[in-house]
Amino acid sequence: MCGIVGYVGDNLGEELLLRLLASIHHRGPDGDGRYHDGPVHMGMRRLSIIDLAHGWQPLLSREGQVLAFQNGEIYNYRALRAELERAGFVFKTHSDTEVLAHGYVRWGIDGLLARIDGMYAIAIYDRDSRELHLARDRFGEKPLFYTAVPGRFGYGSTLLAVSALPWVTDEFDPQALDHFLALHFVPGDRTVLAGVRQLLPGERLTVALDTLAITRQRYYIPPLEAPRYVSDDELANALDEAVISRLVADVPVGVFLSGGLDSSLVAALAARAIPSVATFSMGFSEAQVDESAHAAAVARHIGSTHHCFAFDQDDFMTLLPEVAAALDTPIGDQATLPVYWLSREARKHVSVVLAGEGADEVFAGYSYYRQFTAPASRGKRGGLLASLLTRRRASLARPERFLLDDPLVTPSGFPLLTSRAERHRLICSPLNDDTSDSWQSGFLDWLGGAHGSLQQATAADIATWLPDDLLVKFDRMAMAHGLEGRAPFLHPRLVALGLAMRSSERMAGESKVALRRIARRYLPDNILQRPKQGFVLPMRRWIGEWFAAWGGAGEYFSQRPIPGINGKELIGIVENDITTGLYRERLHFAVIMLAEWWHYFSAKRAALRYDTTVWG
Known part of the structure; x- marks a missing residue:
């Protein structure tokens, strides 16, 4: 794991x-590696997980003409190494990154990416072909940003590092702001900064170094296959393979254990491979959201070494700025707070943690998916939304847009924070017709190939909510403390199986039908029968206290202006919500996080920038 x-x-x-390397020290506190070749400058910070003594980057192949840098882990690197050794390649280390260097020489960039299973952001420099190859993992577990102007190109694991390149301005992208104000995150390849983009999950980019011409290509898109029968044994074997593969490490590994189905299943399978594996849970003072007793029960059942930490909700005023500063890219997800806290405590015991991210999207765990199941299980609202999306029985037509206005949802049923009219009032720059956005067009075309409305809904979240909120939260909060987070449910084979299941095996009255049935092999019934429970914090009280400490919402946003946002309109909307008792906590928390993020991000960015009269 590196940056x-x-x-x-x-x-x-x-x-x-x-x-720039100093700015990503938290992602790799164990050391750095650098390479310079004329106008080409490449570097990394390392968090040592595999081959602690020798895995320093860059790793080389073809007599030093190919150099590989990586942020992440290649879980099947041992099998690939054995194949490469049979082909005559000689390895100098046991690092998974050396497999990338030799694998590129053997199979080319497309062949390499087709073979590796992992979470990664990869940079490979081929000195012979004068090409720089960048690639991001299939589901967006690891970030990779880039920026380009005539004659110059830059990339990095953090928005901060890339934004510090001298040609990147403070200009905010109005379309990205529109999406953030609708969703509390920015989906697709945009970032809030107009001059910086990110690679999509499963995308690679090639830079021809002599001209700096850029080509982008999706090498992986989740398959939307016709529903088929998936046996319990096939699913169980895939899940076991996914968890075992994510345990590879030369350092201590643990599991985030909430006590819910997904993390409990991961912990149970991990405990079969690592007796007394460390598990970590978070306790809350509010009984209605505290799952720590359930997590402890699971830990006793599987025999893990369990650690439970109390989340001190009285520290909101100091914790929120810490979290905003650590995020790197803004998201308004309230669960960032306890995940940050839990990551800090877990890092005192382990260097790697597994978690249940991805299970809800792959196996249909969210309650709003019920509206896409059989008519008998849908309410009036579900029938309305499904009728907007369903076009024919076998498959669905292409949704007309990503952000719907009636009702306020995405094609998955994910609820929006604001209407289009409200966002037009808030954003200073004129907004383009969002149907012309190239990312959105490709995303909607892909959704149009879904087989059934439930597959379409879950696919929509796999491509947006998962990589651009949940995995951002997991990666940034863990890496803020030098902790590597892994998501077994995002094993490519497991995702393909989940998406291909019949709807009745995913959501039929209860959620994650087949997954619950498999879990009975490993977990007691009292865990499996519990309803889904997430982090639900007292945001109304906290936000009220936050604004009160600043002398009101108007004073706060006056002192924390957000580029591209009409401050007067924002203050008016928030104050009107409070006056009328509307209390849109999701929206209020999102704009607070955006304001706090920019306050700390812009200060750190200014410290990174250098004298442009000297450096051009």
Whole structure:
């Protein structure tokens, strides 16, 4: 696990790389690696997980003509290494990154990406072909940002590092703001900064270094296959393979254990491979959201070494700025707070944790998916939404847009924070017709190939809510403390099986039907029969206290302006909500997080920038 960063351009020099590497120290506190070749500058910070003594990057192949840097882990690297050794390649380390270097030489970039299973952001420099290859893992577990202007290109694991390159301005992207104000996160390839994009999950990018021409290509898109029968044994074997593969490490590994189905199943399977595996849970003072007793019961059942920490909700005023500063990209997800806290405590015991991210999207765990199941199980609202999306029995037509206005949802049923009219009032710049957005167009075309409304709904969340909120939260909160987070439910084979299941095996009265049935092999019934429970914090009280400490919402947003947002309109909306008792906590928390994020991000970015009269 590392952070990577690099840039290409004349007169940028080597000192800039040192500054950028220092900014990602938290992602790799164990050391760094650097490479310079004329205008090409590449670097990494390392968190040692595999081959602690020798896995320093870059790793080389073809007599030093191919260099590989990586942020992440390749879980099947041992099998690939054995195949490469049979083909005559000689390894100098036991690092998974060396497999990337030799694998690129053997199979090419497309062949390599087709074979590896992992979470990663990869940078491979081929000195012979004068090409730089970047790639992001299939589901977006690891971030990878880039920026380009004529004659210059840069990339990195953090928005902060990439934004510090001298040509990137403070300009906010109005379309990204529109999405953030609707969702509390930014989906697709945009970021809030107009000059920086991110690679999509399953996307690769090639830079021709002599011209800096860029080509982008999706090498993986989750398959939307016709529903088929998936046996319990096939599912159980895939799940066991996924968990076992994610345990590979040369350092202590643990599991985030909430006490719900998903994390409990991961913990149970991990405990079969690692007796007394460490598990970690968070307790809350409010009984209606506290799952710590259920987590402890699971821990006793599987024989794990359990650690439970109390989330001190009185620390909201100091914790929120810490979390906003650690996020790197803004999201308004309230669960960032306890995940940050839990990651900090878990890091005192382990360097790697497994968690249940992805299970709800793959196996249909959210209550709003019920509206896409059989008519008898849908209420009036479900019938309305399903009728907007369903076009024919076998498959669905392409949804017309991503952000719907009546009702306020995405094609998955995910609820929006604001209407289109409200967002137009809030955003200073004119907004384009969002149907012209290239990412959105491709996303909707893909959804149009779904077989049934439930597959379409879950696929929509797999491509948006999962990579651009849930995995951002997991990665940034864990990496803020030098902790590597892994998601077994995102094993490609397991995702393909989940998406291909018949709807009745995913959601039929209860959620995750087949997954619950499999879990009975490992867990007691009292765990399996519990309803889904997430982090539900006292946000109304906290937000009220937050604004009160600043002298009111108007005073707060006056002192924490957000570029591209009409401050007067924002204050008016928030104050009107409070006056009328509407209390849209999701919206209020989202804009607070955006304001706090920008306050700390812009200050850190200014410290990273260098004298442009010297560095160009």
